[in-house]
Structure formats: C-alpha cells, structure tokens
Amino acid sequence: MILVTGASGFVGREVVAQLAAAGERVRAMSRNPSRLSVPDGVEVVRGDLLEPSSMAAALTGVDRMYLFPEPRTAVEVVAAARAAGVERIVTLSSGAVTAGLDTDYQYPVEQAVEASGCEWTHLRPGEFASNTLRLWGPSIRTERVVRHHQPDWRGLPTHEADIAAVGVAALLGDGHHGRAYDLTGPERLSPRDQVRALSDALGEEVRIEEVTAERARELLHELGGWAAENADFLTGFESYSPSEIPDHTPEEWDAMIVPLPTVEEVTGRPARTYAQWARDHVGSFR
Missing domain, CATH: 3.40.50.720 (NAD(P)-binding Rossmann-like Domain)
Structure with missing residues (x-):
C-alpha cells in the first residue's frame, strides 16, 4: 500500500492518479477528504500532518509514502511512518535546497526523512507551472x-505531472534511494x-x-x-x-x-x- 499525503495538492493529485493508473494500491490522505476526487479504487482517509496522531489509520499497512513537506512536525510524522512499517519515502522538496537558499522549510523535512532509516528520494522542483x-x-x-x-x-516552469512522474518512478522502482532530483521545465x-x-x-x-x-x-x-x-x-x-x-x-x-534533463532521464520521456x-x-x- 502506498500512502499519498497532501493528496489534494497539484502534485499530490497527480501522484495519486499516476499510481492508480499503474495498478497500485493507493491511499490518499487529506485534512478534508470530502474535497478529494480520486480514481476508482483509491482509498481516501483523513489525516493531518500537523497532528501526527491523526495519521494512525492512514499509515496502517503502508510500506511506501509520498510526503508533502511540513517542517513543524516532520520528525514526528516520519517516526510514526517508520514505526508503522514504511520502508520508502519520496519527499516533495524544493530546488531552493540545492541552491543553498532553503534551510528552514523543506530542508528540515529532508533531514528527518534521511535520519529515519527508510529508503528516501527527494523531489526538488524549481518553479511550479501551477x-x-x-x-x-x-x-x-x-x-x-x-x-x-x-x-x-x-x-x-515545471508541469506538476512531471514532478509526480519522477516521484512515482521513485516509489515503484529501484535505483532511486539516496537521490535528490532537481527538476525543471524544458x-x-x-x-x-x-x-x-x-x-x-x-x-x-x-x-x-x-x-x-x-x-x-x-x-x-x-x-x-x-x-x-x-x-x-x-x-x-x-x-x-x-x-x-x-x-x-x-x-x-x-x-x-538552465533546463535540466532529469525528468527525461528518470521517466524516459521529455518534460x-x-x-x-x-x-x-x-x-x-x-
């Protein structure tokens, strides 16, 4: 089972859709699940990253997770995920981390994930087209x-479907552990x-x-x-x-x-x- 946090976001919605299209078992988490529109077969649950205790049901049976960045509770959320049996985490981060500009938002989330013992991959898009x-x-x-x-x-500007596609590749495939992917439009x-x-x-x-x-x-x-x-x-x-x-x-x-070739290198098709x-x-x- 793959848990997608922040499933109502531009990238999160795409991660859910692409995983479902690949035939994966997907659980979409949101603070307001009634607002989610998901493909058939996707399980919808309530959970709030600011309230890690609210995620117990969402994490049950999950072995992989797409993590929306919330630095205030990242350590607790990642610890709960690890305790529940999550083995792989793909983090939505930012190219600002690579540039040395972000030290207090996405970067602490990356640090928490790396310290967890889980396999990890960070997505670092620059400018969101959305x-x-x-x-x-x-x-x-x-x-x-x-x-x-x-x-x-x-x-x-980077299409959110490309950010999601790189994340899906990291959730489903091998060879992505320990990688931080800088992502741009073409x-x-x-x-x-x-x-x-x-x-x-x-x-x-x-x-x-x-x-x-x-x-x-x-x-x-x-x-x-x-x-x-x-x-x-x-x-x-x-x-x-x-x-x-x-x-x-x-x-x-x-x-x-400058445009980076990362999307095509990871997914096999141009951004x-x-x-x-x-x-x-x-x-x-x-």
Whole structure:
C-alpha cells in the first residue's frame, strides 16, 4: 500500500492518479477528504500532518509514502511512518535546497526523512507551472489580463505531472534511494511568454501589464490565501534566509537558470512544456 499525503495538492493529485493508473494500491490522505476526487479504487482517509496522531489509520499497512513537506512536525510524522512499517519515502522538496537558499522549510523535512532509516528520494522542483493558476487565474478569468512586475524575467516552469512522474518512478522502482532530483521545465520562459501560451490555449488574447513591485505586492495581498502569504517573497521584498544566500550577481543567477534533463532521464520521456500545461488547465482560466 502506498500512502499519498497532501493528496489534494497539484502534485499530490497527480501522484495519486499516476499510481492508480499503474495498478497500485493507493491511499490518499487529506485534512478534508470530502474535497478529494480520486480514481476508482483509491482509498481516501483523513489525516493531518500537523497532528501526527491523526495519521494512525492512514499509515496502517503502508510500506511506501509520498510526503508533502511540513517542517513543524516532520520528525514526528516520519517516526510514526517508520514505526508503522514504511520502508520508502519520496519527499516533495524544493530546488531552493540545492541552491543553498532553503534551510528552514523543506530542508528540515529532508533531514528527518534521511535520519529515519527508510529508503528516501527527494523531489526538488524549481518553479511550479501551477503557480500561474494561483496567481493569474482570477485576473485572467475576469479581465483577460496579467499584471506583473518583471514580465521579461525568465524561469523554468515545471508541469506538476512531471514532478509526480519522477516521484512515482521513485516509489515503484529501484535505483532511486539516496537521490535528490532537481527538476525543471524544458525551456526558459518569461511571464510574457507564458501569457502568450495561455492566450493560445484560450483562443483569445490575454494582455500582460507591467506594474511596480509595490503594486504587484498589493494585488497579491488582495488575492488572499497562498498568494498573500507569499507576496513579499514573490515580489522581491523578502528572500530565503538572507544570511544563507550565496553571493552571486544577477547575471550569475540568470546563467544558473538552465533546463535540466532529469525528468527525461528518470521517466524516459521529455518534460512537458508550459504550452502543454496551459492546454491541460485551460478550463480553469475560462
């Protein structure tokens, strides 16, 4: 039995779907199981990573686990998993760990997993393509516009299905123990490029409007939720642990943003493009 925590998340949903498609016995865990939509045959259970004691039923009979990062209780959750008989854990982490920028969120979860005695694999994606749905979805749906403070900055948006596919490979196959997989999309794209891909998927124009960082932060706070919580970080007013940031010029940072072949190396097929992501999610922008 494979337990998928954070099963309502973008990556977690894909892990559940891909495991089910492979014919595996899957248990999907969520704090709000009534909100989960899962393939036939997938067991749904309630469990909260912030309340490790609530996971007893979810962990029963489980030998492998996909772990959503929650640093506040990672040690207790991993200990409970190990005691229940879990032998392999695949952790959703972040490329910020590889870059030395994350010391207090995903990294402590990785440390807890590595210290557990379980076989482990860490998934370290950089930029999530799905963030554009969270950040731009409301304004695209209502106005067909995206307002951004850096419309020409280029990143490597990664399709959540590719992150999940690497995780599924690690859950099901051998040769992944002790590996930390840095994951990126296949091409460097700016917000302007991404908006163009969304326009193509929708079949109508979506405008991009450059605003100041201050205004961008205001708009994110107006969105609320995840966008508001991360507004300072997303607009450059806050960074990862400042004392830990390596000393690089903007040009050096830009040069380090290069597509990685990890998805294809692990899964045997090329990483999905952002244009594919836009087509897969176009209904959410209408």
